[in-house]
Amino acid sequence: MSSSVAEGTDWGRAMRIQFRVLGALILREMSTRFGRENLGYLWLFAEPLLLGSAIGALHHTTGHGLPGGLHVLFFWVTGYVPFYMFRSVINRAPSAVVANQSLLYHRRITLLDILLARNLLEGAAVMGTLLIFLMAFGMTLNLWPQEPALVVLGMISMLAMSHGAGLMLAAGAIYTDLVDRVIHLFTYVTMPFSGAFFMVFWLPTDMQRQALWIPPVHSFEMIRRGLYGTTVPTTYDVGYMVTWIIALNLAGLLMLRVARRRLVV
Amino acid sequence: MIRLENVHKSYKLHGGTSKAVLRGVSAVFGKGEAVGILGRNGAGKSTLLRLISGVEFPEAGRIQRNMSISWPLGHAAAMHYSISGADNARFIARIYEKPIAETVEFVEDFAELGQYYRQPVRTYSSGMMTRLGLALSLAVDFDCYLLDEVVAAGDSRFAERCRAALLDRRARSTMLMVSHQAETVRAFCTSGAVLKDGRLTRYEDLDQAIAAYHAA
Numbered sequence: 415m416s417s418s419v420a421e422g423t424d425w426g427r428a429m430r431i432q433f434r435v436l437g438a439l440i441l442r443e444m445s446t447r448f449g450r451e452n453l454g455y456l457w458l459f460a461e462p463l464l465l466g467s468a469i470g471a472l473h474h475t476t477g478h479g480l481p482g483g484l485h486v487l488f489f490w491v492t493g494y495v496p497f498y499m500f501r502s503v504i505n506r507a508p509s510a511v512v513a514n515q516s517l518l519y520h521r522r523i524t525l526l527d528i529l530l531a532r533n534l535l536e537g538a539a540v541m542g543t544l545l546i547f548l549m550a551f552g553m554t555l556n557l558w559p560q561e562p563a564l565v566v567l568g569m570i571s572m573l574a575m576s577h578g579a580g581l582m583l584a585a586g587a588i589y590t591d592l593v594d595r596v597i598h599l600f601t602y603v604t605m606p607f608s609g610a611f612f613m614v615f616w617l618p619t620d621m622q623r624q625a626l627w628i629p630p631v632h633s634f635e636m637i638r639r640g641l642y643g644t645t646v647p648t649t650y651d652v653g654y655m656v657t658w659i660i661a662l663n664l665a666g667l668l669m670l671r672v673a674r675r676r677l678v679v
Numbered sequence: 680m681i682r683l684e685n686v687h688k689s690y691k692l693h694g695g696t697s698k699a700v701l702r703g704v705s706a707v708f709g710k711g712e713a714v715g716i717l718g719r720n721g722a723g724k725s726t727l728l729r730l731i732s733g734v735e736f737p738e739a740g741r742i743q744r745n746m747s748i749s750w751p752l753g754h755a756a757a758m759h760y761s762i763s764g765a766d767n768a769r770f771i772a773r774i775y776e777k778p779i780a781e782t783v784e785f786v787e788d789f790a791e792l793g794q795y796y797r798q799p800v801r802t803y804s805s806g807m808m809t810r811l812g813l814a815l816s817l818a819v820d821f822d823c824y825l826l827d828e829v830v831a832a833g834d835s836r837f838a839e840r841c842r843a844a845l846l847d848r849r850a851r852s853t854m855l856m857v858s859h860q861a862e863t864v865r866a867f868c869t870s871g872a873v874l875k876d877g878r879l880t881r882y883e884d885l886d887q888a889i890a891a892y893h894a895a
Binding site for chain 1: 690729732733734735736748750751756757758759760761762766770773774775776
């Protein structure tokens with residue numbers, strides 16, 4: 415305990431502190447969310463695994479065929495798991511500030527750090543879950559992703575979009591509790607439009623155009639291109655996705671900055 | 680050095696009104712100073728510490744800091760209630776770049792929580808939380824400590840240890856203590872200030888500050 419803590423401003427140091435803070439926050443988030451009892455950290459994967467299996471099994475047994483002859487269980491699971499990440503990031507954002515206010519007593523920790531740590535953890539957990547599912551499908555059904563890199567990119571794009579929207583929601587929640595009350599309803603009602611459970615080529619031409627206004631639809635299409643390759647038609651626009659990611663994140667950062675100044679800790 | 684320039688802060692109340700707590704506080708606190716800030720209940724002492732620490736932001740005015748400043752010590756903030764004292768020590772060590780094992784050990788020795796150290800903080804008494812908070816901040820080793828009077832009060836043996844630890848650092852660090860009791864301030868501080876009607880008045884001499892506080 416000899417050297418004292420100096421508040422430097424140079425870049426290398428700032429980056430090092432940033433990574434340290436993020437690492438510490440992720441570890442803390444793991445221990446506060448899952449604890450060390452029973453399955454502990456395994457719950458990180460258990461929840462999306464169980465929910466994904468349940469949804470998949472449900473549609474598998476009710477046995478509706480899918481356009482393009484897609485495998486039912488495979489389609490629902492690979493749609494639900496990314497959607498789980500999207501919903502989880504968005505739903506948990508409004509309560510993030512209140513739940514972590516005591517962290518703000520450390521000036522090194524910003525609201526962005528708190529949200530980033532949560533969402534990176536969520537993203538890693540869900541991507542791990544998706545990997546488990548894809549391995550299982552590959553080994554049992556011999557359905558392997560055609561272009562795995564696109565699956566990863568699609569997941570990352572969805573995480574980045576949800577993170578940006580999450581920043582905005584967290585900032586809004588500082589002003590009013592309404593955000594937290596309304597968001598669960600919102601993610602529930604908009605589920606059919608998210609792109610999780612349909613493909614764009616299933617839709618009539620005008621509806622395709624409308625569906626492609628919805629940003630996460632592009633991410634789902636990209637993931638499916640990665641899964642199915644060119645066996646079914648997929649449509650996504652990388653420029654459109656990147657524009658939304660940048661816009662949501664910039665707006666989120668700005669709102670968070672303004673809201674932080676009036677936050678009563 | 681910490682410099683406050685014309686700092687204002689008010690809080691919104693229910694019903695759309697707001698209460699101005701600080702109305703133009705200007706002050707400079709230099710290295711090695713130990714300043715006792717006296718004020719009645721509700722004078723804005725805790726608000727002032729929160730603004731200096733950077734937990735909250737002023738509405739108008741500037742606060743410049745060129746030293747590391749602790750979080751306001753006294754109440755139980757700045758820790759996680761759902762994890763143990765030891766896990767809090769690990770967390771602090773990680774974010775402030777301190778060796779983890781040594782930090783955990785230092786906090787355990789200083790806070791004297793016994794077996795509670797490995798129990799969730801939410802099971803602690805308020806005195807235990809205060810001890811943990813102080814031990815955590817001493818482990819980080821800040822340049823400036825912001826203290827609420829409760830640190831000095833409470834269980835007298837701990838208060839004495841805490842006084843010794845802080846006095847030991849006083850030569851190289853700054854200390855700002857808020858209190859509504861002149862005696863508490865006298866035990867720790869070398870100069871004083873009075874916070875009244877949203878403004879802060881500095882006195883070079885602690886006795887002068889105390890006299891002004893009692894006269895007000």
